[in-house]
Amino acid sequence: MLNAVEFQAKIQNGLIQIPDEYKQEFGEGDDIKVIVLVQKKSFPKKDIIDELTENPVQVNSVLSREEIYSR
Template identity: 40%
Template sequence: MMKREIVEFETEIRNGVIEIPEQYKQELSDGHKIKVSIATEEPRQRPWSMMDELAQQPISVKGLGKLTRDEIYDRWVERV
């Protein structure tokens, strides 16, 4: 059975590459099979969208009123 050693370090990702610190480069050289787990320090924020903006600050249009619940869910269209 192979001996497993856990190496833990902090680093930055640059151009999509995880840099291995100098003190580990020799033991983690080409050909070594590794398992990577990533824990980020900063919470990822989802990009702000126009829908978020409209939910926060709805735009009113003159002449258009709010629909009632029945009007929203009414599946029948009256034909004139």
């Protein structure tokens, strides 16, 4: 029989502390399955497209096709 318990905890010295209210549900030597979901506090790193979308490059003149390919 499976019994699921969900709680939030902080990792301290490489250990996840089980809250006191759940400790009685687990016995010494019990086989358990642990699934860890990490909630990151920082936003994902922006790539060059994100940067250019937020800060477009201003150009003074537009090059013709010939000028582009002549370089």
